[in-house]
Amino acid sequence: MWQLIQRSYRFIRTLWAVKALRQADNDAVKQQAQHALSELLAGSRGLPMKVGQVLAGMGDESEYAALTQSVEPWSLKKMLPVLEKAWGKPVSTILENIEESQAAASLGQVHRAKLNAHETVAIKIQYPDIAKAMQAEMRLYGLIPAGGPVKTWGFDLQAYKQTLNQNIHQELDYLNEMKQQMLFSGSVHVQGLHVPSTYPLLCRKNILVQSWAEGVRLSDVATWGLPQRLFVARTLMQSLFQSLFQAGLVHGDPHPGNMLFRYDEKEPQTTLLDFGCMLQIDEMPRLALLNMIAVARGERDINLLTLFSAMGFDEHKLQAIEAKLPTLIQLLCRPFIEERAFDIEHWDLSASVELLLGDDKWWFRSSAPANLFLVMRVFQGLLSQLILLKVKLPWFPLLQQALKTSTWEQAKAWTPDDIEIAKQPEVQGSATHLCICIKPHGKNEINITLTAISALDLENLMPELIALEMRDAGVHLSDIRKKLLNDGLEPQILMDMEMPSYHCHIELTI
Template sequence: MTDENTLGGRLARYARVGTAMGGLAARLAGERYLGLRLERAEHAAELRTALGGLKGPLMKVAQILSTIPDALPQEYVQELSQLQADAPSMGWPFVKRRMAAELGPGWQGRFRSFERTAAAAASLGQVHRAVGQDGRLLACKLQYPDMQSAVEADLRQLRVIFSIYQRADRAVSTRQVHEEIAARLREELDYGLEARHMAVYRDMLADVEGVHVPEVVPELSTRRLLTMTWLDGRRILDFVRTEPEARNQIAMNMFRAWYVPFYFYGVIHGDPHLGNYTIRPDRGVNLLDFGCVRVFRPGFVKGVIDLYEALRTGDDELAVEAYRSWGFDRISKELVEVLNLWARFVYAPILDDRTRQIEETNSGLYGRETAEKVHRRLREVGGVEIPREFVFMDRAAIGLGSVFLHLKAEINWYRLFHDLIAGFDVRAVSERQTAVLSRHGVPLPA
């Protein structure tokens, strides 16, 4: 690992970022109180330059923000999305020390083989292929050192970014957005919790055709090391490039992998980007990462279906009830109209009973235009505070929609959705959720 990822290197980078942030904050204050003009696009580019040297958690946060509509202005999203989340992988000396810290000095004897070079490197850790003593192919996900202090420092920087933004634009309060991102990012550091999440997903999806989840190897796992069975597969876009006729089947498998846990158990995979899935030769989907999992109150799930019915039938009172169930407050008629603009964009593919591509109403250009219109209207009605539970539901739905956009699948999404929610009963969701979470030691939602 390079010096830039040592604690000293990180502190030096924070000093550089802090200086840059101070200058940006001063310019924003000048615009607000002295009437000095600030070019937002130029400011966003400077922000990216200031943050560009940071690796690790803050880059994961930047990815998250780029898929939460109106968390930041579009100029900021465009710049932050260019930041690279891939951290340099740890070299073998670091790996040996980290593995010894997790499994003890004789750790290599617990494997038949362990590959020295990482198979994948990400923002919080890296993955090594190995073979267990029982002959199973394994994936060992090893967390980088000092990540807890790095996450806390990066979350402080995120608060600064949000405060800079809010001084310039009060259309969306980011207080609960920060709280939710902080909670999920801290959870991602606990590989013991991720192991339990993985077990929950194996349970929930055990009878779902075309979806596969790795099995945790508990005796080779700790809070900072997660060992699981290796699932062979190819990246989604690589697969469909050579087998384009597989697009629809892969999309339907992805739909079930994400929405069966949500509508039957109130659980979502909060990080649905292309890198977290691979495709098997039979077109089945492998789910590979369970660090960002969100559990919802069953009433929240009911609100998702209620809002769908409200949009379909034009029932504004039901829409208000749905938004309140999600945690929105001070709901006026004008605010409901604005929120419905975004909701119609998100729900559009399932409002139309016909075979179609997601891109018809959910393209990036249309989404950007819709988000800008919503943002403008939110300023007019006095702004809104995004509830915590809503943050990752919206982010995950948009992220999954982006996967479907890449696939260019042509499916009757309306029928898929209606088949899934037929006979929906919020009490049954509550009972199933309690049973599966309790079985694997995952806390119930507050």
């Protein structure tokens, strides 16, 4: 119990530190806050450290990089009983020797051991009681109130929490990790990529045994010669492309601590470690994503709403920015469009999207499926890695080579007719737009313009807190829907009301 209280206290302190960091108004304060947060996160295992790893991103040079490198491991003496309990026999009956851990992570730590004279293995042992601690922290996490854009634009926060929860549970099950590692190893074949082999008979829910891998970190690779850096970059890029578009099984946590690199007389070798957080991407979104690139390259002509819908986006929300989608996919797919070595360092995607969508970017993001942010994080990671390697490569030929001909053929044969889009009831009317203006008291107003038909979906569109205040004031959005279904979508003011925290004006216009 005391341990849980301690962990909860530390978790809350972490949240405060994150808040301080967000509010830092100059670089010096920001750096100080980052350092403090980094220390706080590094001092605890489990969820706070996981948060730290997310903050560390995929680069090797962030303020939080220490979190992926230098957490103090527990002593072997403390971990041996865990191993013996899992195996049900003395360690000495299986291992010739086992060393103190040099690498601790958020959920467990790795020990180098010898099975016999020829086989050296890495044994990942889960920290005792970490599963319980994580569950408690996840419950605590569930209490965190939503704020900012999450509140305003109606993100499906529950889905995000659920996705995070699922991933944490997956990571806690080392038998699942072993299966994913074997599956990945069997389905992703890229030149220079190495996945350690596992020892299924020695793996348990809290123990993972795999072949020992030697190597240096990505920041060391950055000092290698250009040919070697290019080779490593190609391996990283093609591993992601093949695992995402073909295997549908993506390493969801490719931070620097989960990669090792070797270069001897042969070609450079990239070893991927830690397959605990794998993203499974279904065939439909995979093919849709591949087709989005084809559309952006002008090789196919597919309705973008259906394309995004196939990727799991909420197509009704996207209708509001439908006219901007062709430009948006040009921005998003730019590395795959340019027929030259792509210069990531000068690719300011956020600024371009901001320029195109303005506040509507939140509308776009809130329409995205919850698991997409994990895929985006993986891509963000790849970009950081390529920047660190200081290399430029053309993306599309690498994508072409990474996938089998059959995958390309499957993508070309895919049509949006395969998708079933939930249709809104047909309602006549001369209104073309739905204008929503929400003004939180004392803050700037937020204006959203959608297609008129979106008025039938006001219940889902309206941020939860505003809908709650409306209900308290006796206004039911379902009544508005009924009225519109009866009377049609004619230009009219649907609502103009003062609530305790907001002023809300909703109007159908031409």
